Amino acid sequence: MNKRGLTAALLAGLMLAGCGADNSDEGTTSSAVAPQAARQDAAGGAAEEKAAAPAAGQNVPAEAPKLAVDQRSIVYTGSITVRVDDVTAASAQxxxxxxxxxxxVSGDERTSGDGSASANIQLxxxxxxxxxxxxxxxxxGKEESRGISTEDVTEQVVDLDARIAVQKARVDSGRRLLAEAKSLNDLVMxxxxxxxxxxxxxxxxxxxxxxxxxxxxxxxxVVLLDPAAVRADGDEPTGFLGGLLGGWNALVLSMGVLLTVLGALLPWVLAIGLPAWAVVVAVRRYRRRTAPTTP
Structure with missing residues (x-):
C-alpha cells in the first residue's frame, strides 16, 4: 500500500470514529433530555391539576376571611315576655x-278567655x-324574661359565593358547547x-x-300577658305545692262536671219522677183501703 492509500484509510477511520462519538453524544443527550421532559410534563400536569382544583372542589367549604365584627354576617334572634295592663293597646304599640x-310584623296570634288575654307577635x-x-x-310593661341568640354565618356566605361563581362559569361553558353542538345526540346531552x-x-x-x-x-x-294570664312556659309551682294545686284543680273540674250532669237530669226528674211518685203513693193507699181486715 502506498502513502496515499494509507492516508485515506486513516482519514476514513477518524471520520468513522467521529461519527460514532457524535452518535453516542446524541444518544447520551437524548437519554438525559427524556427524563427532564418527563419531569416537565409531570410538573405541568400537577400545575394544571392545581389550577383546576378550585373548580373541581367547589363543594369544599371556603374558609371565612378575617373580618371585623361589623363586617361579618351575623343572624340575631330574640324573644321577650312582658306583662302589661292592656294586651290590645300593647300590641298596637x-x-x-x-x-x-x-x-x-310577620306573625300575630292572640288568645282571650277566662278573664285573661295574651298575644304572641313575631317581628x-x-x-x-x-x-x-x-x-x-x-x-x-313588666319584663319577665328575655333571650337573645346569635349565629355567625360568615363562612357559609363565603362558601356560597364561591360555589355560585363556579356554577355560573359551568353554566356559561355548557351554553357555549350547546351553541356549537353538531349532532342531535350532542344537542340532547x-x-x-x-x-x-x-x-x-x-x-x-x-x-x-x-x-x-x-x-x-x-x-x-314578643309575648304579651295581662295581669291574670298564666305563662305557658311552666312558671307554676312544682313538687308538693304543684301536686296540691293539680289535685285541687282536678277536684274543681270533677265537681263542675258532676253539677253539669245533675243540672241536665233535674228537668227530667221533675217531669217524670214526681208523677211516678204520686202514682205509687196512690196505689199503696188504695191497696190499704181494699185489703180485708182480719178478725
Missing part, C-alpha cells in the same frame, strides 16, 4: 315600634336596630347537562338569598 324601626327588624327595639319592648347546572345554580342562589334575609332582618318574638 309593638306594631308601631316595628314599623318605626323599618321592620314589619322582623333590621339587624342594626335589634338591640334598641328589644329595649323598647321591655319598657311596655348538552341540553340535559345545562338544565342540571342551571338547577344547581338556582338552588345555591336561593340559599344565598335566605342567608341574606336572615342577616339583614332579625327575628324577635
Amino acid at each position: 309593638v306594631t308601631g315600634i316595628a314599623t318605626g324601626s323599618g321592620g314589619f 322582623r327588624i333590621p339587624a342594626d336596630k335589634f338591640t334598641s327595639v328589644v329595649d323598647q319592648l321591655g319598657k311596655l 348538552l341540553e340535559r347537562e345545562v338544565a342540571t347546572r342551571e338547577s344547581d345554580l338556582a338552588s345555591l342562589e336561593a340559599k344565598k338569598r335566605r342567608l341574606d334575609d336572615l342577616t339583614a332582618l332579625s327575628t324577635i318574638t
Whole structure:
C-alpha cells in the first residue's frame, strides 16, 4: 500500500470514529433530555391539576376571611315576655315600634278567655336596630324574661359565593358547547347537562338569598300577658305545692262536671219522677183501703 492509500484509510477511520462519538453524544443527550421532559410534563400536569382544583372542589367549604365584627354576617334572634295592663293597646304599640324601626310584623296570634288575654307577635327588624327595639319592648310593661341568640354565618356566605361563581362559569361553558353542538345526540346531552347546572345554580342562589334575609332582618318574638294570664312556659309551682294545686284543680273540674250532669237530669226528674211518685203513693193507699181486715 502506498502513502496515499494509507492516508485515506486513516482519514476514513477518524471520520468513522467521529461519527460514532457524535452518535453516542446524541444518544447520551437524548437519554438525559427524556427524563427532564418527563419531569416537565409531570410538573405541568400537577400545575394544571392545581389550577383546576378550585373548580373541581367547589363543594369544599371556603374558609371565612378575617373580618371585623361589623363586617361579618351575623343572624340575631330574640324573644321577650312582658306583662302589661292592656294586651290590645300593647300590641298596637309593638306594631308601631316595628314599623318605626323599618321592620314589619310577620306573625300575630292572640288568645282571650277566662278573664285573661295574651298575644304572641313575631317581628322582623333590621339587624342594626335589634338591640334598641328589644329595649323598647321591655319598657311596655313588666319584663319577665328575655333571650337573645346569635349565629355567625360568615363562612357559609363565603362558601356560597364561591360555589355560585363556579356554577355560573359551568353554566356559561355548557351554553357555549350547546351553541356549537353538531349532532342531535350532542344537542340532547348538552341540553340535559345545562338544565342540571342551571338547577344547581338556582338552588345555591336561593340559599344565598335566605342567608341574606336572615342577616339583614332579625327575628324577635314578643309575648304579651295581662295581669291574670298564666305563662305557658311552666312558671307554676312544682313538687308538693304543684301536686296540691293539680289535685285541687282536678277536684274543681270533677265537681263542675258532676253539677253539669245533675243540672241536665233535674228537668227530667221533675217531669217524670214526681208523677211516678204520686202514682205509687196512690196505689199503696188504695191497696190499704181494699185489703180485708182480719178478725
